[in-house]
Amino acid sequence: MKRILxxxxxxxxxxxxxxxxxxxxxVNPVAPVQKQFVAGHGxxxxxxxxxxxxxxxxxxxxxxxxxxxxxxGVIASDVTGQFNIKKEEAEKLxxxxxxxxxxxxxxxxxxxxxxxxxxxxxxQYTYLTGGLWSAVFNSNKSWIRVPGVxxxxxxxxxxxxxxxxSEPATLKTLLKGAKATKDGYAGKIQAKxxxxxxxxxxxxxxxxxxxxxxxxxxxxxxxxxxVDAKGLPTRLVSVIPATxxxxxxxxxxxxxxxxxxxxxxTPVTVTAPPELEVAKxxxxxxxxxxxxxxxLSAIAH
Numbered sequence: 001m002k003r004i005l006x007x008x009x010x011x012x013x014x015x016x017x018x019x020x021x022x023x024x025x026x027v028n029p030v031a032p033v034q035k036q037f038v039a040g041h042g043x044x045x046x047x048x049x050x051x052x053x054x055x056x057x058x059x060x061x062x063x064x065x066x067x068x069x070x071x072x073g074v075i076a077s078d079v080t081g082q083f084n085i086k087k088e089e090a091e092k093l094x095x096x097x098x099x100x101x102x103x104x105x106x107x108x109x110x111x112x113x114x115x116x117x118x119x120x121x122x123x124q125y126t127y128l129t130g131g132l133w134s135a136v137f138n139s140n141k142s143w144i145r146v147p148g149v150x151x152x153x154x155x156x157x158x159x160x161x162x163x164x165x166s167e168p169a170t171l172k173t174l175l176k177g178a179k180a181t182k183d184g185y186a187g188k189i190q191a192k193x194x195x196x197x198x199x200x201x202x203x204x205x206x207x208x209x210x211x212x213x214x215x216x217x218x219x220x221x222x223x224x225x226x227v228d229a230k231g232l233p234t235r236l237v238s239v240i241p242a243t244x245x246x247x248x249x250x251x252x253x254x255x256x257x258x259x260x261x262x263x264x265x266t267p268v269t270v271t272a273p274p275e276l277e278v279a280k281x282x283x284x285x286x287x288x289x290x291x292x293x294x295x296l297s298a299i300a301h
Contacts, residue, residue, distance in 0.1 A: 026184050027231030030171055033164070036232070042068045042268030043165075045261050049158045052239070052254040059084045061155050068268040073166035076123075076270035081155025082116040082131070090114055111135065119153040122272040126152050129273070141279040150200070158245075160259045162223060162238050163200040170198045174223065184226040184233075191219055191244035219244040235260050 036043070049061040065079030090110040117131025129143045132154045137144070146152060164171040173194075178187035194201045219241040226235040235258070242253040272278075279285030 025180055026227055027229070028175065029164070029225070029227050029231045029233055030168065030175070032227075032231035033171070033233065034168065036264055037069045037071055037073055038265070039070055040068075040267060040269065041265050042066055042074075043261050044263045044266065045259055047160060047257065047259045050256040050258075052256055053252060057256065061158065063155060063159065066266075066268045066270070067165065068270045073168075077119070077121045078270045079119045079153075079156075080116050081119065081153060083113055083155065085113050087114055117153050117155050119156065120270060120272060121149040122270055124149070125272070126150075127273050127278065128153055131155065137279075137285060141285055142277040143273045144279045144282070144285040158240075158255050158257065160236065160238065160257045161194070161198075161201050161221065161240055162236060163198055164225070164233060164236065167198055167200065170194070170200075173197050174225075178225075181224070181226075184224065184235075186222075186224045188220045188222045191221060191240075194221060232264050233261050 044064075044066050046064040047062070048059050049063075050057045050059050061081060061083055063079055063081040065077060067074045068076040068078075087110070090113040093110070093113070112132045112135035115130050115134055117133065118129050120127040125145050125147060126149055127143045127145050129137075133144060162170065162174065164174070174187060174189060175185060177189070178185040191201075221238055221240050221244055223236065223238040225233060228234050237256065237258045240255045240257070242255065243251075245255075247253070
């Protein structure tokens with residue numbers, strides 16, 4: 001009997017030692033994020049967008065930049081995005097346009113698709129330069145200004161759909177049905193439910209499928225959010241079925257967006273482009289198709 005009790009005690013001790021200390025629950029990020037909303041400060045981010053089709057994943061867009069905070073969230077941003085397209089792939093597209101009788105624009109498109117696009121939001125306006133815009137810009141202007149601060153750049157159509165920084169209601173909605181993980185939270189949200197709480201998601205849907213004939217958003221967006229010891233987001237990954245964006249004939253097609261956050265609280269001041277370089281109407285901006293070289297200063301961060 002003594003040997004049996006000793007064996008049980010040793011086995012129990014071994015189980016306790018092997019189990020180790022219980023993992024602490026991750027910090028809820030809602031309050032820590034809101035504490036970061038201090039004028040003159042912000043956060044940096046980097047993002048990659050992948051297309052998922054036929055069991056394969058391919059990076060299509062890369063974006064990075066800085067977000068400037070105000071008392072209620074993001075008030076300005078400076079973002080550079082670029083399509084992950086090789087020159088030979090762009091040339092094939094140009095050849096296709098040439099066959100359609102638009103040779104000049106095809107050549108410009110090759111240049112444009114391989115150039116970075118820069119998007120600045122400040123006040124009530126969005127400023128765009130480079131990328132596809134360079135194929136149609138009037139040579140006298142470097143930027144075009146459009147009203148509003150919703151995503152409108154060519155590389156933002158499939159940006160991160162979960163706006164956890166400027167939309168506290170969206171973050172709270174995500175966390176309601178989420179499960180805690182070793183480094184944060186994970187869950188799913190129906191596209192129709194996200195559209196009710198997120199103005200950003202509504203804007204992305206309009207860019208992705210603007211046609212009135214497009215079906216309504218359907219499907220669930222799965223996501224994973226990693227936070228640090230203070231509860232500040234470090235990585236957000238979402239997988240969006242194309243049907244959630246209202247895209248027709250999209251069975252088996254999805255987009256994966258990975259966003260990493262760094263340098264929380266770093267000083268950030270976003271400035272609008274010089275007035276003389278900005279076209280304020282489409283008529284002023286788009287006159288004669290022709291490539292424009294984006295200055296290095298325009299893509300430096």
